[in-house]
Amino acid sequence: MALWLYRLGRFSAHRAWLVICAWILIIGMVGGAAVLFMGTMSNNFQIPGTETQQMADKLKADLPEASGGSGSVVFTSTNGQAFTPAQETVISAVLVTATSVPTVKGVVDPFTTTAMLADAQKKLADGTTALTAGEAQLADAKKTLDASAAQLADGQSKITAGQAQLDAQKASMSALPAGSAQASAAAAQLAGAQSQIDAQQAAIEAGKTQLAQGQSKYDASAKELAAKKAELVTGQRSAEAASGLRFVSENGKAAVGQVQFSESMNAVTPANRQLLQDKLNTLSSSGVSVHYSKEITEDVSALFGISEVLGIAVAAAVLIIMLGTLLAAGLPLLMAVVGVGIGVGGTLALSGAIEMSSISPMLALMLGLAVGIDYSLFIVNRHRQQLVAGMEMRESIAKATGTSGNAVLFAGLTVVIALAALSVTGLPFLSILGLAAAATVAVAVLIALTLTPALLSLMGRRVISKRGWARSEKLRQQHTAEDAGLSTEDIAQIVKSKDIARSARGWGGLVTKHPVISLVTAVVALGIIAIPASGLRLALPDGGSExxxxxxxxxxxxxxxxxxxxxxxxxxxxxxxxxxxxxxxxxxxxxxxxxxxxxxxxxxxxxxxxxxxxxxxxxxxxxxxxxxxxxxxxxxxxxxxxxxxxxxxxxxxxxxxxxxxxxxxDVSSKLGEALPPYLAIVVGLSLLLLILVFRSILVPILATAGFLLSLVAAFGGVVAVYQWGWLGGIFDVANPSAVLSFLPIILIGVLFGLAMDYQVFIASGMREAFVHGQDAKQAVRSGFKHAAPVVTAAAIIMTSVFSGFIFSHLTMVRPLGFALAFGVLIDAFVVRMTIIPAAMHLLGKSAWWIPEWLNKILPDVDVEGAKLVGLNPAEAAETELEPADAR
CATH class of the missing domain: 3.30.70.330 (RRM (RNA recognition motif) domain)
Known part of the structure; x- marks a missing residue:
């Protein structure tokens, strides 16, 4: 791999303008595609197949009028007093004008709704009063009917008794002589009595008819009253159900209106959101303040804010300090910008065809800037060292690409694999996010391996400042004078002795002199920082996190x-x-x-x-x-x-x-379930890749254990700041709440890749020194001494870039920026530059042990570029990738 990259670097240096033009063409094509095909970003984190999505689909099919997005508008008076009638009227009028905004299909006027509810309450109260009166009247009518029925029954009873007596008298007449005067008189008397009874019976029948009519009227009134009572009960139950809802506050100082859209909030364009706000903001002239819910104000169309620019400015300052010249410092920045432009541009171009969350291009931007600067810096730094040592310029570019570029390729590959592995979670938005970021990192690697060598070739000696060249020449002359009369072996021994002496100084020397204290202190410190992680609670952001x-x-x-x-x-x-x-x-x-x-x-x-x-x-x-x-x-x-x-x-x-x-x-729950298997995949991947690279068992275990320490410590910091509110004033956390639900899984993937970056650059130098004959313990110091400066600069740069997103205009990105910045800071300076050298110094030679059978079957990836040692320009010319050679 090192030899292949050497050839690629040499080709890029010799064919600089061809490489540059090719990348310019790619930038133009990607930029054009982004302009033509860019769609709308969203924060829709739905998961197909969940109950939430199934119910949303059912609602859209069965009740389309109830589907679509909605947002709240909160009104208050600017003087802090209750709304005046005039203000209520103007608010209602302006809300009506909001329906003219495209995709707004209706509004809920808080004052109209409250008045309707109050009217309904009054009607319920009036209905209750009327019902009570009706029930009283019905009760009186019932008493009258019952009295009439009793009177009729009594009359009927008397008539029945009288009829029975009359019938008895009629029967007794049979004993009287027929035709006698006595019989005639009795018959006349009985006929009169019968006539009287018949009249009374007729009156009773009339009373019964009247009673039946009264009963029928009573029954109809009772039925009507029962229906009204049932309606009243339903109204009372409805009022009771709505009693917890208010649209105007009890003190009359605040009101909440609703805006209903005909499409989902993710589909509402920024222009229509702004038009809605423009129409309602006219209320300020009436002494009314208007505030909008997150659904209405959220605009994810902008990627950059002032804080992100400040982060890049800090990274630029670090580069200038380290490289000593604006031209050299600008090269890694330019490479990062080109990589981000292509990666993010490609992501935006696909957003028209793929539903993409707003954080997808943001994560690609964040990572693209950080790794783009670092990867280019590693190659530039190696090239500068070789130039100062007297190597020919293009040969130096080729060897820098073959050595540092080899480590860049492997480090980038770990980040790409970790991000692409987000696809195994089964969450579509997370898969897209991971693939977009992985593609951007892959582009950053390709740019570092091709465009960086091409531009270095055009820059020539200007990659080092005049002061740097003068200092280098002075040191060379000093060394020449000191080495006069000495043999090559003696000179090599002197150089080796000086290197060993220098490696015993500084942080690396301190850590390896007191490895037990350094190791225990660092592990305990990270353990304490990680304590809050035990209270980690996941959720998606709401308006309180703005x-x-x-x-x-x-x-x-x-x-x-x-x-x-x-x-x-x-x-x-x-x-x-x-x-x-x-x-x-x-x-x-x-x-x-x-x-x-x-x-x-x-x-x-x-x-x-x-x-x-x-x-x-x-x-x-x-x-x-x-x-x-x-x-x-x-x-x-x-x-x-x-x-x-x-x-x-x-x-x-x-x-x-x-x-x-x-x-x-649902999303938070699903992400929580996906976290353990994803972590297992990443940890397993870490072990396999590091075994392949370092041909060791203990070094990969140490690296992976260090990654886990960095991870839980980063979780602890995030929980302390964003969930518990510690240092909330510094980080603008006004309303601490649950941690962003997909932060842990993204942090695992990204931090793993970046941690392996630093592990490769730190440990590969140690392995190179060990393989070249140094004692295992001394190899730790020597490798640390050579890698520490560039890793320190790279970590500061990456932390600066991520820190710029802590105050991003997109609040969803803020905790992620903090987690990545804090995680990188811990991993680089505590784990890779303290725990790893201390532990490897204690392990000594056993750190590089590997079973013989495993050593035989592992392919040689040559991350250290051992195959390039001693490669002369003639051999390089034979390997150069040029068209003529290809033929």
Whole structure:
């Protein structure tokens, strides 16, 4: 590999303009593709196949009017007082104008909605009063009917008795002589009595008819009253369900409106978001302040902010100090910019065809800048050392590419593999993110191995300052005078003795003089830093994680203070209702389900929102007690899903959760599950690659153990700052909450690759010294002495670049920037430059032990470039990759 890279470096140096033109052509093609095909970035972290996605798809199919994105608008008066009637009117009027914004399909006016709710409450109160009066009237009517019925029954009883007596008298008439005067008189008397009884019976029958009519009227009134009572009960239950929702605060100083979009928030363009804000911002002239939720203000179209530029400026300052000339310092920066331009440009070009999260180009940008500078620096630094030693320029470029370039290739390969391995998690957005970053790192490696040698060839001797050349010449003359009359062997021995003496000084000498103290102190320190990692809690960011002066943070905090934290993260519940329901039965059933949802701990409100026209699909909105990223809200999501079994058994309704809050919980849970297997893959990969490179068993184990120490310490720092709020004022963490859910898995992949970078550059020098005959313990010092300066500069540069993202305009990137900067700082200076040399010094020769059978089957990757030692220019000419040679 070293010989092949030597040839590539020599070709690039001899055919500099060809290489440069090829890269310019690539830049132009990628830039054009990005301009033509770039799509909209998003922060949609949905996972296909999850309940959240299934319910969202069901909602889109069954209730398209309830689908689409939504955002909140929070209004307050600028003087801190309650809204005046004039302000309420102008807010309502301006909200109406918002519907003219493309993709806005409706708004919820807080004052109109509150007035409607108040009117409904008044109607309920009036209905209750009317119902009470109606029930009293009905009771009076019932008493009258009962009295009439009793009177009729008594009259009927008397008539029946009188008829029986009359019938008895009629029977007794048979004893009287027929035709006698006595019989005639009795018959006349009985006929009169019968006539009187018949009249009374007729009156009773009339009374019964009147009573039946009264009863019928009573029954109709009772039925109507029962219907009104049922309607009133439904209204009261609906009001009770909505009692936890407010759109205007109790003190009248804040109001929350809703903007409903016809498409998902990820599809709403920055231009339409801004147009919406422009229309509502006109309220400032009426003494009204307007703040927007994160969904509305989020614009992920910009990649660079001022903080990122400052990070690069620090990296440039380190390069100038190290290399001593602006021209040499500018070369690694230029290589990084070219690599980032191609890598990020290609990522953006694909965003039109692939749904891509905003963090994908940001991670590619972050890594591309860091590794692009470092990889080019390693080759430039080796080339400068060789030039000073007197090597011919192009030969030096070729050998620098074959030696340091070999380490660059391997180090870059570890980063690429670690990032590409994110695809095994089964999370589409994470796979795209990892592949985009891996491609950018791969481009950085190719640029370092081709474009850097080409530009070095054009720069010639100017890669070293005039002062540097003068100092080098003075030292050369001094050495020539000192070596006069000495044999080659004596000179070599003197040089070796001086190197050994110098290696005993500095940090490397201190660590190896006190290896036990250094090792124990470093491990204990990292263990203490890692303690907070035991409390790691994962979630996706919400408005509370935005900068304090941002509109999104203001909207979040005002909403939480006036309406409860849960209003910032409602949970959407979708219910599949049983067949055969009508409007009344569906309404009652939905209220039953809402009642049961409210029984879940830490649920503040559960409201039936809407139902499909066929009464088969219903939507409920659940408001938790706390914000969307809180531990209690995460538990609410789990409890609601568990309650679904009971709701199905009790009511025959199958429920599922969707919405951003539930989706965030699903994503965090899925990422947590993917973390252990991914870590196992990365650790296993680390061991295999390092065994291949260093042909040792203990060195890879040490390197991997060091990586794990760096990792848990980085986790500890992130939890302390972003979850616990330590040093929150310094890092602008106003509202500490759960850690970004995909930060751990990204940190594992990136930090692993970068840790292996430093391991290769530190340990390869140690192995080279050991292989060339030095004592194992001395080889540790010698290798450290030669690698430490460039690794130190590289680590400072990489930390500076990552630190620039700690204050990024995209708050999602901030904890990731901190984690990477802190992790690199720890890994480079504590693990690679303290723990590794101390441990290897203690291990001595056993550090390089490998079973003989394994040593025979391992391929020789020659990371140290041993095959290039003694390679003369004539041999180089034979290996040069030129068209003529190829023929």
């Amino acid at each position: 900068p304090v002066d941002s509109s999104a943070y203001q909207a979040y905090s005002i909403t939480g203070a006036n309406f409860g934290e849960g209003m910032n993260g409602p949970i959407i519940v979708v219910g599949a209702l049983p067949a055969g329901l009508d409007k009344a039965s569906a309404t009652a059933l939905n209220l039953d389900v809402a009642d049961q949802l409210r029984q879940v701990p830490n649920v503040k409100a559960a409201v039936p929102v809407t139902v499909s026209k066929d009464f088969k699909t219903a939507v409920y909105q659940v408001i938790p007690d706390e914000g969307p990223a809180s531990a209690s809200t995460v538990q609410v999501v789990h409890d609601l899903r568990a309650e679904g079994t009971t709701i199905k058994a009790d009511h025959g309704v199958t429920i599922g959760l969707t919405g951003q809050t539930a989706a965030n919980v």
